[in-house]
Amino acid sequence: MATVSLLDVGKTFPGLDTPALAGISGSIESGIITGIAGPDGAGKTTLMRLMAGLLRPDSGGLTVLGREPLTAPELRLRVGYMPQKFGLYEDLSVLENLTLHADLRNVTGKERTQTFERLLAFTDLHRFTKRLAGRLSGGMKQKLGLACALLGTPELLLLDEPGVGVDPISRRELWKMVHELADQGIAVVWSTSYLDEAEACDSVFLLSQGSLLFSGKPKDLTSRLRGRCLHLGGVEGRRRQALATLLCQPEVSDGVIQGRNLRIVLKDGAARPDPSALDISGPAEWKEVAPRFEDAFIDLLGGGPGGESALAASMQPRAEIRESLIKAEKLTKSFGDFTATDHVSFEIRQGEIFGLLGPNGAGKSTTFKMMCGLLAPTSGRAEVMGIDLRRSPARARERLGYMAQKFSLYGKLTVRQNLEFFSGVYGLSRTRQRQAVDSMIESFHLKQFLGVTTDDLSLGYKQRLALACAAMHEPDILFLDEPTSGVDPLTRREFWNHINGVVEKGVTVMVTTHFMDEAEYCDRIGLIYQGKLIALAPPDDLKADVASAALPDPTMEDAFIELIHRQEAS
Template sequence: MSEELVRIDAVSKRFGKNGPIALTRLSASFFGGHVTGLAGPDGAGKTTLLRLIAGLLKADEGALDVCGHDTLRAQGDIKRDVAYMPQRFGLYEDLTVIENLHLYADLRSVTGGARTDTIERLLRFTALEPFTARLAGALSGGMKQKLGLACALIKKPRLLLLDEPSVGVDPISRRELWRMVYELVDQGIGVIWSTAYLDEAERCKTVLLLSEGKLIYQGAPETLTQSVAERTFLVADITGDKRAVLTRALDAPQVLDGVIQGDAVRLVLKEGEKAPNADVLQAGPAANVISTPPRFEDAFMARVGGGAKGASPFAGAPKHGADNDEIVVEADALTKRFGDFTAADRISFAVRRGEIFGLIGPNGAGKSTTFKMLCGLLKPSAGAARVAGLDLAKAPGKARARLGYMAQKFSLYGDLSVRQNLNFFAGVYGLSNAARKGAIARMIETFDLESYLNTNAGSLPLGYKQRLALACAVMHDPDVLFLDEPTSGVDPRTRREFWGHINAMVSRGVTIMVTTHFLDEAEYCDRMALIYRGRAITSGAPDALKRRAASSKNQNPTLEDAFIALVEDFDRKEAA
């Protein structure tokens, strides 16, 4: 039997005398030799629990035993036995890879021959040997996480705590992180992996599911998944608007949750209910509702009560004519060079009105560079970017007035309150007087910001930061909305809220451009382009890309499988 590394008995934690309760009488155990997943919505208490285990916080009630040590009396022993990699790992971006490793070796008192051997081993383990002289700030997202993991492992722990280590990391780098973690598990190290990505929770031996500071499930992920067996369905072969079908399905009383899945709509039913008829959903003459195997995310959504019901405030009459064949965003041989390095190489595609178009690809592939050229934030070295019929090189001001942009990293003013940020961006978009007041009031109501109006944006929980960022991007009712990893690290319930608003905007004729590393989310797109090594190597609808990547070994690939297969196929052809 595996060694019990952590025992938690009725632990509670509140921040401030009258502040929010982060954890309520939580009891759980964590064991060595395998990965335990820690999942739950934003604000569920995941980070608080990890910080308690690491000895960085003190519980208000209850007891924690970590590697045989009481967290209140033996913090030095806990620091020796536990390694903690927080969400925003403290790399020094103006130091090189090797300088960061030496700094953390100093902090953990790893010296002499042991230091040399450990650093060499970690560089091999993370495949960072060729990059020792590169500044940490110049690394891709995946390489930063690998370096963060190496720094956390500078002294071999008994227990490794990882707080959402794969946020902002592409699928290839994510698989590499998992490979490295399983190598550690094979050495007997216990790992607790906090995540908002529920496909990751499925890879864990056990999972703890938290909601509002309470433990609502502990056990094998497959056991929770099977709790919604025979309650998951696909509305397939839809004719017409699949988003309208989703809206009607969510209005059905027997439906608990629903999302777009490629060309289909995925539904989770309430317990004991029958699936709605395709005719009732007005899905078209060829459509049918078929049973499909459950996923862990289906069970998660059922356990937390399902997604939001009701129409988004962004729903309404189309803001433009019915010409959905109009090209609204166009990349014409877009190229961007930084010195001798070509970040984007002759990238071309066209996006129609009322379409969601995704850019996917590994970290550093050129997605964000392409995005910034289309937004007018970067000037192309060659080629042209056109938005709403306007050339960004010739009429940048007019073009930018027609678009909204939500940046990959939180781009609001952290030292300003929520209200001040809303006022500032209303001014940037030229809204004044009654129009400004009306727009701000709508954003406050739509994104439930009332209770945070006087809170500095930098202090908001992640989900509310993302809500505020989206509010500031759409308050002027743009024709085109650019979303650069809009739900990175956000839990499935909040992600559904976001996409409910986005789908409502699309129904009115707004065109959406989105980048994402979370490929379940990429299924929501109508079409996408796979960017790799600065080039658009393939494009098409999500289901078309999956069919393109199918093989005798994997006849029904996921979109993540297709992503990796298409990249590997491109590499083979380039090497031939």
């Protein structure tokens, strides 16, 4: 018998024209990891809550372990649920959170002691039992959430987007733990908008706008694109312009930058475009590569958003500046006895995308904030456009735009009010302010949401608005702190179209990300660990540095993890 059975399950919420779920059918088996994948608003969380017994379906049939969730209270002890938003108490310690959840699940006495010992060892949280949950890193928070969901040894484990905001090392550790649970016979459901995570599942339900697009093994979907996924190597000069040109061709379904190559997905039956006929310079050559699940998903939706950026089209080209626009010299920041950033130095040239990577708690956000002028260094120098941020932070901020990691707009203000407020903060007024606001409304398709408060926007539109507010004064430098965290692949493509487009106009970009494929869109990467800059090079050079006989073709994630392991061993 299937652990979960779904038959034409539908759910509609009051006030919405379209259903959250429309006729979902399928089954979830024990002993495997089943992915619930799809973009923001696809219906993933609604489906998880139905299985958890927190919502009632409007139509169709749903059983969990042979029972209807809402009429079988005993399922509460047989189902573990880790919600999307951190569902623990941040002002309680790790041990206090475990104790509270053990009380809720009737885990008492000797069983509680043994279970705590097992879960703390399993998640490697033994050393942190007295630490407040709110002071844990992103990866440690997810481990604690997983431990609380596992109290009582559930037969069904529901994990709603556990990988959001988690660095590659912590994510790999989470996957190892979850695989161990599946091997014990537990039915694991992992929802995600990250399609590399979906590809790692044994089976997957792929949702879009409440409808089921595909169910089955990930390889059954990716195999449909065999022969259509290509690298274009040997492109010289402006790779981003070459990508934009290719994305406008009728043969092309989707494309991104991947290190020194352009990764292109052709439409079914289409021939390879001739680079020389498109004025793409260099000895460009096509090479077939293995399709990815993300390639298949975007193709299933009819392709990506193309290569044009209305934001970039509205910007004036920047005058060429030969000197580096961003400089960090022995940048150091200490909080008491703790050094978050330790003598970090780098320079960023005009029109370059510089990626700042590192595990949670490595010091990259501290470094990032010092480069924006939001945090004063303890020692060293941070400079943008020749302006010392310690001496003239306000003057420097006039030349840059900043999109914060945690959504920084005003939730109770409408979209228009946020645009008008931030345009004023950046010094725009009167005619120029009205023109900038109108331009952002047009560029980011915000017209239908102007009267909507930010709190009521979907995550994708919140991120669009945040980027609009950061870019509306046409800054010379954009600081983007995890700008696409949690958003779906199509929205990520749209964001990078804007980023690539403004870089072509001479804007300089510094970005942090936990997406290793996004790291490959950057010209160079600085990898920070334990406050120190441990690597600084183009993505392909970092991958080449860790290549070996055992790992001849490493991914960016492999390079990230190997470089950190080397640093730990040194």
